[in-house]
Amino acid sequence: MLETLSVIYCGPPPVPETVWASWNLDPALILAIAALAYATGRTRPGAATVAVLLVIFVSPLCALSAALFSARAVHHVLLLTVAAPFLAAALPRRRTGPATVHFAASTALLWAWHAPAAYDLALGNVAVYWAMQATLLVPAVLFWRSVLADDVPAAHSFLLVMAGYLQMALLGALLTFAPDPLYEIHQTAPFAWGIAPLADQQLAGLIMWVPAAIPYAVVGAIVARRAWMSARGAET
Numbered sequence: 001m002l003e004t005l006s007v008i009y010c011g012p013p014p015v016p017e018t019v020w021a022s023w024n025l026d027p028a029l030i031l032a033i034a035a036l037a038y039a040t041g042r043t044r045p046g047a048a049t050v051a052v053l054l055v056i057f058v059s060p061l062c063a064l065s066a067a068l069f070s071a072r073a074v075h076h077v078l079l080l081t082v083a084a085p086f087l088a089a090a091l092p093r094r095r096t097g098p099a100t101v102h103f104a105a106s107t108a109l110l111w112a113w114h115a116p117a118a119y120d121l122a123l124g125n126v127a128v129y130w131a132m133q134a135t136l137l138v139p140a141v142l143f144w145r146s147v148l149a150d151d152v153p154a155a156h157s158f159l160l161v162m163a164g165y166l167q168m169a170l171l172g173a174l175l176t177f178a179p180d181p182l183y184e185i186h187q188t189a190p191f192a193w194g195i196a197p198l199a200d201q202q203l204a205g206l207i208m209w210v211p212a213a214i215p216y217a218v219v220g221a222i223v224a225r226r227a228w229m230s231a232r233g234a235e236t
Contacts, residue, residue: 009129013067013189014060022063029057045089052083066123067189069197073172073204079133080110080140080168081215087137088144099146099160106139107167114171116182123185147219154227158220165216172208175201 014022033053040046055061056078065071112118113132122132143164147157181187181197190200 008066008123008185009126010057010062011066013192014063015067015192019060019064022060024058024062033057040087040090043090045086049083049086049090052078052086056083067186068193068195068204069183069186069190069200070203070207073207076110076136077168077207077212077215079137080106081164081212084137084140085144085148085215085219088141088148091141091145097142097146099143099152099156102139102143102146103160103163106136106143106164109135109139110168111171114175116184119183120185144219147223154223157223158227161216161220161223165213168212169209172205172210172212174205176205176209178205 010022010024033050036053037046037050041050056075061071061075065075113122113136118132122128143160146152147160147164149157175182178201181201183197183201186200187197190197193200195203
């Protein structure tokens, strides 16, 4: 386990005394984010995407998510429900295939990566870690592009938003009520933060269940406003 913890991306897990010094300045990561900023940063959604990615991958949250599963839940919620829709909004607003396919792919990959064996493998291997990040982000961006596309009926977009939240909330509920800690890689580090692994997992589930509703509600409100404005325009 100690050997595995030493190779976690942004690891080894910090303790409270060192977490604020645990910034990730990986040159390849900084270059990739800089390239994204050049490509999309001149738009507000693009700049917001870059800001969120800096929080996820560069700030001490990256290191903290190696220690606490609850911090990893924050990471995933920010990636899938904040960075992904911002990036989708920064790209041309058109569909890229059936929305239900993107929803199914995004859901299946999110649940698959939270299977204990897959999750522990991803955190213990840098290449698999980045495979996890890419296969979570890309389908999520395609999903949000479908939601935000101008040619998608507002009712369909709203149903997609609701479905996206419900599947994440269900995963969060399962994690919250699981009777035992599921992830071997988070079996010891939480104790340094004064929290037991099971309580850390329960907190992670609550984060995916309750606060994760906020981004979905915001996008749902945007879709509803777009429908209202369209109906108002049709009347005039």
